[in-house]
Amino acid sequence: xxxxxxxxxxxxxxxxxEDESLVTPTRRRLLMGGAVAASAIVxxxxxxxxxxxxxxxCRIPVPDPPHASQHIAADGSLVPAGTQGAVPGxxxxxxxxEVKAALRGRHLPGTSYEQNQAYLNYxxxxxxxxSGFTCYASLQMPR
Amino acid sequence: xxxxxxxxxxPASFRVGSAWPQPIVDLARLYAAYPQPExxxxxxxxxxxxxxxxxxxxxxxxxIGGDHMxxxxxxxxxxxxxxxxxxxxxxxxxxxxxxxxxxHASCVEKDGRALVMTGESGSGKSTLAAQLGExxxxxxxxxxxxxxxxxxxxxxxxxxxxxxxxxIAVMQGEAxxxxxxxxxxxxxxxxxxxxxxxxxxxxxMDEGTxxxxxxxxxxxxxxxxxxxxxxEAFMRLTQASTNYVTLGERGFTxxxxxxxxxxxxxxxFSSGDEAIAMIDRxxxxxx
Amino acid sequence: xxxxxxxxxPASDYILRSLDDVTLVYHRRSGQTHIVxxxxxxxxxxxxxxxxxxxEIVARLSHxxxxxxxxxxxxxxxxxxxxxxxxxxxxVA
Numbered sequence: 001x002x003x004x005x006x007x008x009x010x011x012x013x014x015x016x017x018e019d020e021s022l023v024t025p026t027r028r029r030l031l032m033g034g035a036v037a038a039s040a041i042v043x044x045x046x047x048x049x050x051x052x053x054x055x056x057x058c059r060i061p062v063p064d065p066p067h068a069s070q071h072i073a074a075d076g077s078l079v080p081a082g083t084q085g086a087v088p089g090x091x092x093x094x095x096x097x098e099v100k101a102a103l104r105g106r107h108l109p110g111t112s113y114e115q116n117q118a119y120l121n122y123x124x125x126x127x128x129x130x131s132g133f134t135c136y137a138s139l140q141m142p143r
Numbered sequence: 144x145x146x147x148x149x150x151x152x153x154p155a156s157f158r159v160g161s162a163w164p165q166p167i168v169d170l171a172r173l174y175a176a177y178p179q180p181e182x183x184x185x186x187x188x189x190x191x192x193x194x195x196x197x198x199x200x201x202x203x204x205x206x207i208g209g210d211h212m213x214x215x216x217x218x219x220x221x222x223x224x225x226x227x228x229x230x231x232x233x234x235x236x237x238x239x240x241x242x243x244x245x246x247h248a249s250c251v252e253k254d255g256r257a258l259v260m261t262g263e264s265g266s267g268k269s270t271l272a273a274q275l276g277e278x279x280x281x282x283x284x285x286x287x288x289x290x291x292x293x294x295x296x297x298x299x300x301x302x303x304x305x306x307x308x309x310x311i312a313v314m315q316g317e318a319x320x321x322x323x324x325x326x327x328x329x330x331x332x333x334x335x336x337x338x339x340x341x342x343x344x345x346x347x348m349d350e351g352t353x354x355x356x357x358x359x360x361x362x363x364x365x366x367x368x369x370x371x372x373x374x375e376a377f378m379r380l381t382q383a384s385t386n387y388v389t390l391g392e393r394g395f396t397x398x399x400x401x402x403x404x405x406x407x408x409x410x411x412f413s414s415g416d417e418a419i420a421m422i423d424r425x426x427x428x429x430x
Numbered sequence: 431x432x433x434x435x436x437x438x439x440p441a442s443d444y445i446l447r448s449l450d451d452v453t454l455v456y457h458r459r460s461g462q463t464h465i466v467x468x469x470x471x472x473x474x475x476x477x478x479x480x481x482x483x484x485x486e487i488v489a490r491l492s493h494x495x496x497x498x499x500x501x502x503x504x505x506x507x508x509x510x511x512x513x514x515x516x517x518x519x520x521x522v523a
Contacts, residue, residue: 028468028497037506040470041513044381044463059217095217095331130401135215205522296496303518374452374465392445395463399447 061093062119062130074114076121087115096135099123144190149180153289153348154243154299155236156180159228161178161191161257162199166224172335173225173303173324176345187211187239189231194218211238223330225337225422229303236287237385243289243298244397247383250283250297251275256355256430257297258422259288259405264332267362267418270310273338273424274415277317278386282344282354292390292397294405296351301344303337311336312416355430357407360418364411368421371407434484436475436511437523444519446471460518469495473510474519480523482510 071086144160193199203221248261249272276282283299324337
């Protein structure tokens with residue numbers, strides 16, 4: 001029976017031949033249709049930083065020591081001290097636990113609303129190599 | 144280093160050195176029943192060092208060093224030296240162990256089969272394992288389970304169980320006083336007290352076991368059991384493993400075999416007794 | 431883009447494992463693991479053999495699957511192919 005399936009070279013849609021006795025289509029729908037195809041691939045990222053650092057107590061200085069004299073804009077970027085709308089750095093590093101709670105809606109301890117927002121945005125922008133990056137990466141456990 | 148102790152936990156052995164005596168005294172007492180490394184050779188070294196030379200004496204501040212280190216690590220108070228030593232050993236395993244796929248999971252064994260429980264800290268996996276260990280199960284580990292890529296067996300890493308906050312009181316009601324370490328207050332992870340695994344867990348630490356059930360526990364929620372698909376289990380376990388990527392193909396084949404061979408469930412619970420009842424039922428039907 | 435010719439990564443260079451809900455691909459050369467869902471495993475299977483164009487892959491797939499609107503199908507398969515090429519699971523020939 002399936003010999004006929006797929007051999008209909010003249011039919012551009014590849015539909016099953018009409019003399020098949022089945023009423024419903026026998027082929028599974030493969031694509032969802034529509035203009036934009038959603039990605040079908042998720043690549044596993046190494047979890048080294050996340051699990052290894054989670055077994056240690058770690059901390060995140062805001063900003064990192066080489067930039068201690070700079071201020072932090074509302075979007076988390078580093079700006080010269082005295083820039084309008086920017087806040088000075090935090091007086092002490094935050095622990096992983098404090099940052100984790102703040103990312104979930106609590107407040108970084110000892111901070112005003114503006115400071116909290118600026119510091120969290122700074123932390124979210126941390127790059128590999130900057131002090132505190134591994135600690136931040138350790139907080140990124142899925143779900 | 145001035146003071147040191149050697150010990151073996153499962154297949155891994157450590158030399159822990161310290162500038163101060165107390166952490167070594169604590170380790171030696173709590174790990175007294177554990178074997179020494181073969182031929183006196185340790186897989187890993189851990190060093191508890193002063194953050195600055197004068198911090199050995201003045202407001203002593205402990206930096207955790209060793210073969211493998213993380214630069215972001217915060218120093219610890221000397222009163223938490225035992226915790227620092229344990230964290231140092233965990234760090235060596237997390238960053239340096241290659242002989243097995245390392246899963247951030249607790250593990251207990253009954254009737255020749257292993258129950259593996261994985262989740263974030265606070266999920267309840269360590270406390271549950273400790274409780275099951277006092278109820279006829281063999282405790283294989285509260286933090287790490289070692290998956291052998293060749294045989295698919297789980298091997299034990301029965302370090303001291305790290306009890307946090309409320310779990311301390313729970314286990315003090317279930318295990319004898321001499322198996323507890325010092326109470327450490329106000330550590331970065333709250334109050335901590337260590338519990339030595341029981342005699343059976345220590346003497347049988349070299350026995351590998353075939354895994355039979357994987358659980359994702361969540362403490363602090365209304366009781367519920369949910370099936371977990373193999374894809375989700377696989378994805379979450381890659382995030383719960385520190386060396387999945389390093390092991391390459393061996394890691395891939397070990398972990399795919401693990402999730403295809405073993406049923407997985409998510410369990411939510413609001414008390415240890417509730418969880419244990421759920422576990423007993425699931426074990427009976429699935430393991 | 432649609433004029434490109436594609437070939438698969440040689441079968442010996444990756445491992446496929448079917449789980450109940452997804453397919454896993456271990457790519458040896460990169461050491462990367464990918465979790466993939468339809469239509470990627472089907473496109474991979476349709477690629478093995480010689481060099482093919484996107485249109486030829488679509489035609490091959492439509493023998494066994496309902497691909498819906500043919501124009502959308504071509505665009506969708508093209509998008510998936512581009513992603514697979516970026517990850518090394520397929521190559522522009």
